[in-house]
Amino acid sequence: MKTPSTSPTRRGSSLIEAVIAMGVLAVAIPLGFAALAESGRSGMSARAETRSSWIIPACLYEIRASRAGRPQYFSATTTGQEFPADDELWALAFSPEGRPLGKLSQALYNKGTRELDGQIIGYIATLSATIPTPPTTEPVPLLRARISLEYPPTAPSTKRQKLDFYSRIP
Numbered sequence: 001m002k003t004p005s006t007s008p009t010r011r012g013s014s015l016i017e018a019v020i021a022m023g024v025l026a027v028a029i030p031l032g033f034a035a036l037a038e039s040g041r042s043g044m045s046a047r048a049e050t051r052s053s054w055i056i057p058a059c060l061y062e063i064r065a066s067r068a069g070r071p072q073y074f075s076a077t078t079t080g081q082e083f084p085a086d087d088e089l090w091a092l093a094f095s096p097e098g099r100p101l102g103k104l105s106q107a108l109y110n111k112g113t114r115e116l117d118g119q120i121i122g123y124i125a126t127l128s129a130t131i132p133t134p135p136t137t138e139p140v141p142l143l144r145a146r147i148s149l150e151y152p153p154t155a156p157s158t159k160r161q162k163l164d165f166y167s168r169i170p
């Protein structure tokens with residue numbers, strides 16, 4: 001004759017185990033998505049810093065050309081003159097590889113855009129120069145030039161990431 005076994009067989013999991021598993025997933029999944037989002041932002045920042053070695057010299061070339069009276073995109077300026085004028089924006093669009101594409105209008109700059117004349121935009125650079133405060137006492141006054149590299153170009157101007165570069169120009 002067989003005697004019944006006194007140890008119960010366990011099939012499935014208990015309610016406590018299921019609640020613990022759900023709690024672990026509730027913490028792990030958002031952390032995973034946050035890590036993915038941060039790695040995307042870090043990648044965009046790294047690409048922008050890499051491309052800046054091509055974009056910033058192109059912007060400085062445009063400033064020098066403006067000072068010489070032969071700008072490609074903006075109005076001519078003179079030595080010691082601040083830019084842009086109050087009613088003007090100096091914004092250049094660049095390809096994802098860092099090649100200049102052209103000047104952006106105020107409307108396109110503010111709302112963000114993906115293309116300029118059928119070419120994909122990767123970065124936007126804004127250029128400006130102001131008299132430093134306090135003013136310098138140098139024989140030739142040097143202005144404080146600022147070039148801001150902004151990305152992504154599709155975002156509105158207030159939501160873009162910015163890398164600022166400064167220089168001194170006559």
